[in-house]
Amino acid sequence: MLALLLRLALITLLTLSMASTALADKRVALVIGNSAYQKTVQLPNATHDAGAIGALFRVMAFDAVDAQFDLGIVELRRALRDFSDRARDADIAVVYYAGHGLEVNGVNYLIPVDATLARDIDVEDEAISLDRIMRTIEDTKRLRLIILDACRDNPFTRTMRRSTATRSIGRGLAKIDDLSSDTLIAYAARAGSFAEDGAGANSP
Numbered sequence: 001m002l003a004l005l006l007r008l009a010l011i012t013l014l015t016l017s018m019a020s021t022a023l024a025d026k027r028v029a030l031v032i033g034n035s036a037y038q039k040t041v042q043l044p045n046a047t048h049d050a051g052a053i054g055a056l057f058r059v060m061a062f063d064a065v066d067a068q069f070d071l072g073i074v075e076l077r078r079a080l081r082d083f084s085d086r087a088r089d090a091d092i093a094v095v096y097y098a099g100h101g102l103e104v105n106g107v108n109y110l111i112p113v114d115a116t117l118a119r120d121i122d123v124e125d126e127a128i129s130l131d132r133i134m135r136t137i138e139d140t141k142r143l144r145l146i147i148l149d150a151c152r153d154n155p156f157t158r159t160m161r162r163s164t165a166t167r168s169i170g171r172g173l174a175k176i177d178d179l180s181s182d183t184l185i186a187y188a189a190r191a192g193s194f195a196e197d198g199a200g201a202n203s204p
Helices: 002-019 044-059 073-088 120-126 130-136
Strands: 027-033 064-069 092-098 101-104 107-110 143-149 183-187
Touching (some): 027 044, 064 073, 073 092, 092 130, 130 143
Parallel strands (some): 027 064, 027 092, 092 143
16 A cells, blocks of 8 residues: 555656646656566565656656666666756656565665675675666766655565674665755655555555
């Protein structure tokens, strides 16, 4: 239910934003859905959710909607690199991600489908930080929006070895407070908690 309310709120936000935007303004979106995890629990609804969100952005007349599914680390890095070029001269840029997410030492990471994450330090090589996502759209002119449907009960936290006793591995994703006035980050669940994948065609 929380995820549904989040999406309705985002639809309202984007609709209001579009209404005040000139037709010449450029709106672009990158939509990623990771379901087919190779080393841990799969998330069937992630690609379904991403497909629905991508369709929504097309209905809202975005100039470009790049929807990609089941990305490994190489493909995810390439998708972000290519999208940074599109976002550079855009007025509104949106990144939507559905899949596994993880917080280590206060840093949020998005998990590609080929990640193993045997140790906590592996996240820096096998996952993509939220900071990297933010840098991808930092040159967007008017509004930067990141939607993370990734606060799931991550199975990696139960098997991952810690490199030091003081290194923290969080439940869910950490809240980001230091944002510019034109950047918004939306979560499917409150900081430190998780959102269920659900048993239907989409998340609850």
